[in-house]
Structures are given as C-alpha cells and as structure tokens.
Amino acid sequence: MILNSNIKKIVLPQIATSNYIHLNSVDYIRATASLFVAIFHLGGKVLPVLNYGWLGVDMFFVLSGFIICWAIPSNYSWKNTGTFITKRLIRIEPPYLVSILLFLSLNLISISQYSLDWSNLLLHIAYLNNFFNQPYINPVYWSLGIEFQYYLLIAIIFPFLIKIWGKWLIVLLTVLPIFFKINGSIIFHFFSLFALGIYLFLFKRNYIKKIEFTVLVIITSFICFYNLGAPETFAGIIALIILSLPLKSSSLIAFFSKISFSLYLTHDILGSRLVVFVGTILPKTIFYKGSIFILGIFMSIAFAYIFYKLIELPFLNKSKLIRYPK
Numbered sequence: 491m492i493l494n495s496n497i498k499k500i501v502l503p504q505i506a507t508s509n510y511i512h513l514n515s516v517d518y519i520r521a522t523a524s525l526f527v528a529i530f531h532l533g534g535k536v537l538p539v540l541n542y543g544w545l546g547v548d549m550f551f552v553l554s555g556f557i558i559c560w561a562i563p564s565n566y567s568w569k570n571t572g573t574f575i576t577k578r579l580i581r582i583e584p585p586y587l588v589s590i591l592l593f594l595s596l597n598l599i600s601i602s603q604y605s606l607d608w609s610n611l612l613l614h615i616a617y618l619n620n621f622f623n624q625p626y627i628n629p630v631y632w633s634l635g636i637e638f639q640y641y642l643l644i645a646i647i648f649p650f651l652i653k654i655w656g657k658w659l660i661v662l663l664t665v666l667p668i669f670f671k672i673n674g675s676i677i678f679h680f681f682s683l684f685a686l687g688i689y690l691f692l693f694k695r696n697y698i699k700k701i702e703f704t705v706l707v708i709i710t711s712f713i714c715f716y717n718l719g720a721p722e723t724f725a726g727i728i729a730l731i732i733l734s735l736p737l738k739s740s741s742l743i744a745f746f747s748k749i750s751f752s753l754y755l756t757h758d759i760l761g762s763r764l765v766v767f768v769g770t771i772l773p774k775t776i777f778y779k780g781s782i783f784i785l786g787i788f789m790s791i792a793f794a795y796i797f798y799k800l801i802e803l804p805f806l807n808k809s810k811l812i813r814y815p816k
Contacts, residue, residue, distance in 0.1 A: 555687025
C-alpha cells in the first residue's frame with residue numbers, strides 16, 4: 491500500500507506519454523525466445539535442433555535493442571533518466587527478487603545443510619555479479635545483468651540516437667570488442683545484437699533511410715559473426731526479420747508473450763527440479779524421458795502463468811502508471 495501511494499504521488503503531475511505503439515511481431519519474439527530457452531534447460535540441450543534453444547537469449551537482446559527505444563518518448567532527455575530507470579526497475583525487479591526468494595526457499599527445503607553465500611546474493615540485487623565475475627544462482631539471471639546494463643546505457647545515449655549522427659555512435663559502440671578485450675558479461679560484448687534492434691527502431695521512426703538501414707545491418711552482422719559466432723548472428727538476424735514483419739495477432743502467441751518473462755525467470759527453478767526429481771523415480775527409457783520432458787514444459791508454463799498473474803502483472807501495471815513529464 492505504501493508503494494502504491496508513493497507511485498500515485500509521483501504520477502499525478504506527469505501527464506505526458508510515450509509514443510509507443512504495440513507491434514504483434516514483438517509478441518512473436520517474446521513467445522518464441524522464452525520457449526526456446528525453457529525447452530533447452532528442461533532437456534532440449536540433448537536433442538537435435540532444440541540444443542540451440544539457448545539462442546533465445548540472443549533473440550531477446552535484439553528485441554530489447556528495439557523495444558526499449560520504441561517505448562521511449564521522442565522528447566526524452568537526461569532529466570527523464572530517473573523516470574526511465576524507475577519504470578524499468580518496477581517492471582523487472584520485483585519478479586526477479588521474488589524468483590530469487592523462490593529459488594532459495596526450494597533449496598533450503600530440498601537440500602540438507604544448504605548454506606547461503608550472502609556476499610554473492612547481495613550482488614544479485616543490483617545485477618553486479620557480471621562485474622565481479624561471480625556466478626548467479628539461477629543460470630538465466632546473467633542475461634538480466636546484461637539487459638540492465640543496456641537500460642543504463644540507453645538512458646545516457648538515447649538523446650544522441652535520434653540525431654543525424656546517432657547511427658555512427660551505435661557503429662562505434664559495436665566495433666569496440668574488435669579493438670578491445672571485453673569481458674563476456676559486459677554489455678559491449680553483446681552490443682552488436684542490441685544494435686540490430688536499435689537500427690530497426692531508427693528505421694521505423696524514419697531517423698535513417700532504407701539503404702542506410704540495410705548497410706548498417708550488413709556491417710553489424712559481420713561484426714556479430716566475428717565477435718560472437720555464426721549461431722548467435724543467425725539468431726539475431728532471424729529476430730530482426732520477425733520484428734520487421736507485419737504479423738497478425740494470435741491469442742496463443744499473445745499468451746506466451748505475456749508470460750514470457752515469468753517463464754524465463756521460473757522455468758529452471760521449478761521445471762528443471764521437477765524433471766530431475768521425477769527422473770530419479772521413473773525408468774530411464776526413451777518413453778519416460780520424453781514424458782518427463784513434456785511434463786516439465788507444461789508444469790513450467792502453468793507455474794509461469796500463476797507467477798505472471800500474482801507477481802509480474804501487478805508491478806507491470808504499476809510501472810505503466812509512471813509517465814514521462816513534458
């Protein structure tokens with residue numbers, strides 16, 4: 491109640507809104523990428539094709555490059571940085587922290603003599619594990635650290651992006667890993683993927699022409715291939731193509747898009763545990779392994795929906811209440 495009251499006090503004087511228009515293609519990326527990652531962790535890593543499910547993370551990076559810029563108002567300036575970061579924190583931090591509590595609770599219940607590494611855990615709160623070379627307790631959290639670095643970066647450089655030379659700033663940031671050795675847990679290591687999404691934003695908002703967009707995407711794809719590899723580049727290009735298409739709405743895709751963040755956060759916490767536990771009980775035959783795999787997927791989706799309704803959605807709505815000032 492205190493949080494809600496404080497938000498209302500902040501919101502009332504702020505009446506400007508962003509120029510955000512929902513795109514169905516965004517739902518397709520969210521749904522596809524989250525399912526790819528979940529299926530990979532739940533057992534797909536040992537199956538042909540599905541063992542590339544980890545590339546869903548790279549698709550998310552391209553999506554973030556586009557959608558974060560797409561949702562920022564064109565009159566954004568540095569004085570709006572606090573509003574932007576607050577909106578993002580209220581959107582992602584509470585579900586993230588609850589998922590951490592869920593992970594720790596299940597460990598305390600299921601693992602005898604389980605001990606907490608408090609220094610490591612404190613780093614999680616601000617996604618600092620990426621900077622201190624410390625592992626995250628959940629294997630999917632590392633990408634959230636990269637995403638949060640992107641939020642901080644875009645909050646600083648967005649006013650420059652929409653200038654006539656903004657595209658060259660993105661090119662400069664993209665080529666950094668070619669000339670400097672950059673840790674794989676830092677945003678610039680993956681920036682070529684984010685750049686693909688940023689260029690699409692600039693093109694759709696008419697800041698760059700079609701020929702410029704095409705040339706920049708080709709250059710960035712080569713840089714991505716050099717720095718990250720062929721699979722990551724392929725995933726990035728596929729994500730860019732999907733985002734560019736005028737896709738029709740789908741209730742099924744919309745459903746998986748809505749629960750995508752919750753599914754991403756919780757599938758390994760609940761689904762993977764279920765797969766491992768049931769796997770120790772049932773025979774090790776192909777039939778039972780396949781059945782356990784499918785069970786893990788369905789249970790992960792069901793739990794993600796509950797998590798979305800109870801945890802993610804309320805804070806998503808609260809983040810929407812915060813408006814950018816004129």
